[in-house]
Amino acid sequence: MSGSIQLPPGAGPATLPSIPRQRTPSWAQPDPLDELATRLADFIAAAVHPDEIAALLESDGLSDDQIRERYGVKNSFALAETLYDRTPRRYPEPDGPLHDPWQTGLLGCLLRGVVFALPGLAYVLGAPLMTGPRDHDLPAGTIPLLAGALVGWTWNQGLAHRSYSWLGLGDRRGAKRSLLLGAPVGAVLGALVAWWVALPGDLPGAAFATGQSLYLAASTILLVLGRERALLLALLPMATGGAVALAHPMPDAARVVLLLGSLAAVVVLGSIEVASAVRAPKGRGELRDQPPRTRSRNSTMAPPISASLPYALFGLGTGTLVLHAALANPLTAVALTLSMGPAEWLLHRFRSASLAGLRNTSTPKAFWRTTTRTLTQCLTAYLATVLALALATRIDPSAALLLATVLWTGLLLQSFGAILTATAVTCTAALAQTTTLLTHTGGTPWTALTIHGTAAAAQAALVCALLGRATAHR
Known part of the structure; x- marks a missing residue:
């Protein structure tokens, strides 16, 4: 029949010929940017600043070369x-309760401040026992005590960072x-340095x-x-x-x-x-209740030792500044040490409020x-x-306030990752400050005030520069 459609052999009356599938022309391929925006839509819509999105892209392993080629x-x-x-901006409410890792109690922080300050009474008990020779017009035993303290603060600050890194991975046994x-290595190093710098006859x-x-x-x-x-209980008798x-x-x-x-x-x-870390076999202990995938990931994410070096040097710098203040007036060091409890609590308050601000x-x-x-509010x-x-x-309030500003803004920069x-x-x-002391070029209190004021201003400016970066508050 003229004009009729010829059916293939074996096809019934209900069978229709197949229609060729349309091909999308090359110029109509989907935009990679649209695909990426769709895939990350929820995260992008909830971002407060583009830096948050940049951090996510970098964490996904996208290099600048790949970004230039693809997008x-x-x-x-x-x-x-x-x-x-x-x-468009939209901020969906989370299903469950909000997680705030910076929530902490004031009482616990105050307790830490007291624990930091109590060892100072050990020097009150030990001072009459120091019968060695004097050096540089300092009381007997001062040089080995200062040297051992600086080594201990430096080493233990780095050790604490490495241990906290393990705790952050959920591996308490690793910590x-x-x-x-x-800890034993730090104790030995501090003791060796103290004996090395001690004057002859300064056995006590x-x-x-x-x-x-x-x-x-x-x-x-x-x-x-x-x-x-x-x-605290162990320190109470002393x-x-x-x-x-x-x-x-x-x-x-x-x-x-x-x-x-x-x-x-x-x-x-x-x-x-720490005895439990010796008793528990490798691969067991606190991680035994974690899923195998979590245990494997934690075991391969050991924090590098080099990452703790800046924290150790930060402990050396702040410890040296506090020791200089103690040499000028021991009560200044006492006041600053007692203030570390409120400083820690206010730092946590600031970080917690920053997370709330992001939301x-x-x-x-x-x-x-x-x-x-x-x-x-927190710094005030x-x-x-x-x-x-x-x-x-x-004590002199100006000296204490400037040094306190250096310490608190330094801790804040540290928590920002800077x-x-x-x-x-x-x-x-x-x-x-050490150079001016050794060279006798800055013996007046104004020298310390100038150094502390400059450091405080520099760190305050750096903090202000980071305040608006959402990634610094993560």
Whole structure:
């Protein structure tokens, strides 16, 4: 029949011929940017700043070369800005309760501040026992004590960072193993340096510095593992004896017993805490209840030792600044040490409020205003605390306030991840103050005030530069 459709052989009346599938022309291929925006739509829509998107792209392993080839923009920041501009803002509420890792109690932070300050009473008990020669017009035993303290603070600051890195991975046993191996090394290094710099005949000073090194190592274990109350109980006999010695004479034998008793208690408690890392076979312990995939990931994500070096140097810089303040007036170091408890709590408050600001603000400018207001409140509260302690101890408030600003802004930069910057500023300030002391070129209090003021201004400017970056608050 003319004009009819010829059916293939065996086809029934209901069978229709197949229609060739349309091919998409090459010029109509989907836009890679659209595909990426669709895939990351929820994250992009909830981002407060393009930097958040850039951090996600970099964490996915996208290099700048790949970005230029696939998406036609020069780098991850340009791609993040493009995605941010083309995606409307929306902030979905989470299904469950909000996770805030910066929530902490004031009482616990105050307890840590007290624990930091109590060892100072050990020097009250030990001072009459120092019978060695004087050096540079300093009391007997000062040189080995200062050298051992600086080594201990430096080493244990780096050790604490490495152990906290393991805890952040959920591997408590890994943290204990780090402390088990690192704490004795720090104690030995501190003791060796103290004996090396001790003057001939300064046996009491070197022996006291050895005990100091043992205490710093053991107390680091207890503080990292959250055993502040146990450390406080171990220090109470020594602290009570030191307080009594301030008002009444005490036999030397009683001083030695109190010092060695508290030191032994702290060392034993620290050893008990890390003993489980020796008893548990490798691959078991605290990780035994985790899924196999989590255990495997944690075991291959061991923090590199080099990552802890800046934190160790930060401890050296801040420790040197505090020691200079203690040489000028020991009560300044006491006030600053007591303020570390409120400083830690206010730092956590600031970071917690910053996370809330990320959720509750919709523009970078609004987020910057929120964090600036919170920073002003927290820093003012901390400096008010330091001022109250300075007035209570009758020390120069200006010196204490400037150094406190250096310490708190340094800790804030550290929590932002800008540890290299904080370390550079504090170590430079410490080097400048040490140089003026050794060369006798800056013996006036104005020299220290100038150095501390410059460091405080530099770190405050760096903090302000990071306030508006959402990625710094993650």
